[in-house]
Amino acid sequence: MNGTEPFKIPPEAAFATTYDVAIVGSGVSGALIAKTLGALGLKVLVVEAGPGEDVTIGEYTKSVERFYSAVSKDNNAPYAHSRNAPMPRDYDAVKLRDSQPNDRGYLVQNGPFEIDSTYSRVLGGTTRHWEAKALRMLPDDFRMQSAFGRGRDWPVTYDALAPDYGRAERELGVSGNVEDQRYGGLTFEDGYVYPMKRMPPSFLDKTMAKDLDGFEVKVGEQTFALNVRSTPQARNGIPNPAYDGGKGFTPTGAVSIHQAEMGGRCQGNTNCVPICPVQAKYDARRTLLAAMDTGNVHLLARTVAFRVEVDGTTGRVTGITCKTYADKDAPGHVTGMLQARIFVLAANAVENARLMLASDLHGSSKLMGRNLMDHAYLLTWGLMPQVVGTGRGPLCTSGIEDIRTGNYRQHHAAVRFSIHNDGWGWATGAPYTDLAELVDARNLTGAALRRGLIDRVGRQLLLDCMIEVLPEETNRISVDPRHLDQLGNPRPVVSFHIPDYTLETAAFSRRLTRQIYQRLGAEDHTRYDPLAPGWVSHDGEGFTLRGGNHWAGTHIMGTEARTSVVDATQKSWDHGNLYLAGAGSMPSIGTANTTLTLAALCLRTADAIAAELSPGLATASVSTHCQEIPA
Amino acid sequence: MTPEQTQADLLPGFLAISSVLTGFSEHALRGTGQTELYLATACEMVGDDSMRMMLGAFSACDIGDDTEAMGRHMRLCILSHARFGPLARNLIKLWYIGTWHCMPRDWHEAFGGNPADRDHIPSPTSYTEGLLWPAIGANPPGAKPFGYGMWANPPRVTRA
Structure with missing residues (x-):
């Protein structure tokens, strides 16, 4: 078939075809499974709730310009609102009053914690706004119960998953330095290098490292030396000639069905979230x-x-x-039935659970939608003694990883820190709020305003503290017939609280970041507003915690149907031809952004499906009553 | 006169006050390509009269190159003026970040203007041409990148 046809399969043709595999969701999970199985000759249908656009540079540019024109530049700002496939927006998370649910946005917030996490319902899913940090989880993260008596063990070990991490790093195109990733028990195959060399550490990273490297910190009974380390990320850099036994790596640039020559390397647009204008950041459209x-x-x-x-x-x-709709906003749709030998739900942890619960499928374990996890982010911010050039480079090029695991996890959650090259924006709305303050309150104009901005913005440092949250059954996605979207689909209802295990680390992280600012000679400007959504208190101290958009756990993986929803291949225990793929399967999230790990899991899932449907039988599987798939 | 003629008439004064307010030369402001659009946007939201009166007050005294005198003149006649102050501060923000902010309700009640006034970005390039980014030695996020690895170098702006 030529380049455009597969994107324009008429709904009636799709519904009349029995595919080998039908996948719900075009994000990274679904895309990786589709690519792997398609390459083996299996006939695959991918279903996307949002518009299937953005496969040409021209269409992509519309998203970039929508971002430029948006007064509120939230992480879904590049994408048009759709009444038929609405998306959560962070600004819809507001303070809950009198325990009343908040249903102003697509997500219905039941509380008690007001979570501002979102996801994207567009071609490529939430990789369309992810930052592309691609850290591996640590070996300890897979054995939380046996190592620390907390949370759950995975049915898969780090060592078993390590080769799939390598495959995922190839598929996503990760830039990183293995030497910087030697901490916390992380191991790599002998001689392994990332596909591309690490993103160069920013001037801010290097300035911090000068005074911070070697800082000894006692956590529980153990002492750790902190170091600034480069962060692996799925962003095109300089290919490493040593990759793949000396074969090297060729980065994939901008996605287009026409020839496009851009995106082969990051240019420092400082806009990884939500949209890289040159497409140097991986998103699932590539796959x-x-x-x-x-x-x-x-x-x-x-x-x-x-x-x-x-x-x-x-x-x-x-x-x-x-339900297939023609216009993104107008009511009206046609109904059809997907037919396939195997079905994969890859619509993310919230939507997978929402769909199953809306189908009255709670699972024999009754755990569908439960064990919802996301990282809790404590933001801290200060001004460096010198101008460090805030606002340049990828959002983060380095982090502090040394305390990602330790015996302290018997008592409180793991944490890592990211050093932000983009200043205080996430915490305060900088630099817009700084401009407003300098103009409206400090009455600065002209040259004095310019000097004031350099002093105020050019010295900004934001350290985010990414804190682990463990699975708890009361943290959950549910559905409620009182809350439907325009298509008549139940909207996800989120019930979430931050466990003490996590709050203890928020308090610890605040203490440690104070020490870091003291060591750097930085002014600590961190303050938390009790009236803000996400405000929590612990032992008399209050913090605002933010969501990480890392929804996980809602179809949790385990060793038996009684206590989990899927097996180690993400196959449903209850439904023999159904897989639930993505971060929803993860029994822990440690201190790594979930995408790399779920990508590794989905490559294993593709293998499992391929083993079930051998390609030799695949051709005969397309049933005779439907039209041929155009070849 | 048509609105276009009115605004062409106001353009020199608009550029002059914008330069004093922002700390960027008229040449740099011209270089953004936004001048006419910003003047039209401001006039549409606050009305031509308010703009004309503010520019009249701005050019009422011949100050020349005396920056101290200009600063005092701006404080006394523009920035602290009930009608002109909010407009002048809005213009700074428009030039710096490309966003026109809705004028305060009490301003509209006192001085009229457009009932449809609202926060908006007049054009996608208004955002990318914001003066804030060159002022702090950064690129507008999502545009005008400095190139691979340039973020590792010391910043090009320094504290005064």
Whole structure:
């Protein structure tokens, strides 16, 4: 088939075809599975709730310009609002009053914690706004219960997953330095290098490292030396000629069905979230286009999964009812049924659980939607003694990783710190709020204003403290027939609280960051507003915690149907031809952004599906009553 | 006169006051390509009269190159003036970040203007041409990148 056809499969043709595999969601999970299976000759359909646009530079540029024109530059600002496939927006998280749920946005917030995490319902999913940090989880993160008596163990060890981490780092195109990743028990295959060399540390990173490296910190009974280390990230840099036994690596640049020559290397646009204008940041459209190029994958966009249909006797999925709309806002849709031998839900941890619960499928463990996790972020901010050039480079090039694990995890949660090159924006709305203060309150104009801005913005340092949250059954996604979207789909209801285990580390992190600012001679400007959403208090001290957009745990992985939802391949215990893929399967999230780990898991899932449906049988599997898939 | 003629008439004064307010030369302001659009935006939201009166007050005394005298003149006649002060501060923000902020409600009640006044960015390039970014030695996030690895170098701006 030529380049454009697979993106324009008519809904009636898709619904009349029995595919080998039908995947709900075009994000990184679904794209990786589709690409792997398509390459093996299996016939795959990918269904996307949002518009299936942005496969040309021209369409992508519209998203960039929408971002430029948006007064509120939140992490979904580049994407058009859609009434038929609405998205959560961070500004919809407001302080809950009198324990009343907040339903002003797409997510219904039940509290008690007001979480400002979001996701994107567009082609490529939330990789369209992710920052692309690509840290591996630590070996200890996979054995929380056996090592620390907390949380849950995975049915997979780090060592077993390590080769898949390597595959994921290739698929996503990770720039990093293995030597900087030797801490906390992390191991790599002998001679392993990342596909591309690390992003050069920023001037701010280097300035901090001068005074910070070697700082000894006691956590629990152990002493750790802190060091500024480069952060691996799925952003195109300089290919490492030593990669793959000396074969090297060729970065994939901008996505386009037409020839496009950009995105081969980061240019320092300082806008990793939400949108890289040159596409040097990985997003799942890259994998989707490669999947389409196999000739075996179709995309059906503007189609929202409505109900998973199950045979009451066998438990097998007989189809997924979907609603396809023509206009993103206007009411009206057609209903159809996805047909396939195997179904994969890859719509993210919130939407997967929402769909299953909306289909009255709570799982024999009754854990569907429960064990919801996300990282809790404590933000701290200060002014360096000297101008450090804030506002240049990728959002983060380095972090502090040395205390990501230790025996202290028996008592409180793990944490890592990111050093932000983009200043206080996440915490305070800088530099816009700084400009307003200098003009409106300090009455500065002209040259004095320019000097004031350099002093106020050019010295900014923001350290984010990414804190682990463990699975708890009361933290959950649920559905409620009182809260429906325009298509009649139940909206996700979020119930979330921050456990003491996590709060203890928030308090610890505040103490440690104070010491870091003292060591750097930086002015600590951190303050938390008790009236802000996300305000929590612990032992008499108050903090504002922010969400990390790392939704996980809602179809948790385990060793048996009684205590988990999926097995180690992400296959449902209850439904023999259904996989629930993505961070929803993760039994812990440690202190790593979830994407790299869920990508590694999904590559394993693709292997499991391929083993089930051998490619030799795949051609015969396309049932005779439907039209041929155009080849 | 048509609105275009009115605004062409106001343009020299608008550039002059904008330069004093922002600390950027008229040449640099011209270089953003936003001058006419910003004048039109401001006039549309506050009305031509307010703009004309403010520019009249600005050029009422011949100050020349005396920056101290200009600073005093701005404080006394523009920045502390009930009608002109909020408009002048809005112009600074428009030039710096490309966003026109809705004027305060009490200002509209006192001085009229456009009932449809609202926060907005007049054009996508208004954002990328914001003066804030060159002022702090940074690029507007999402545009005008300095190039791979340049972030590792010392900043080009220094504290006064």
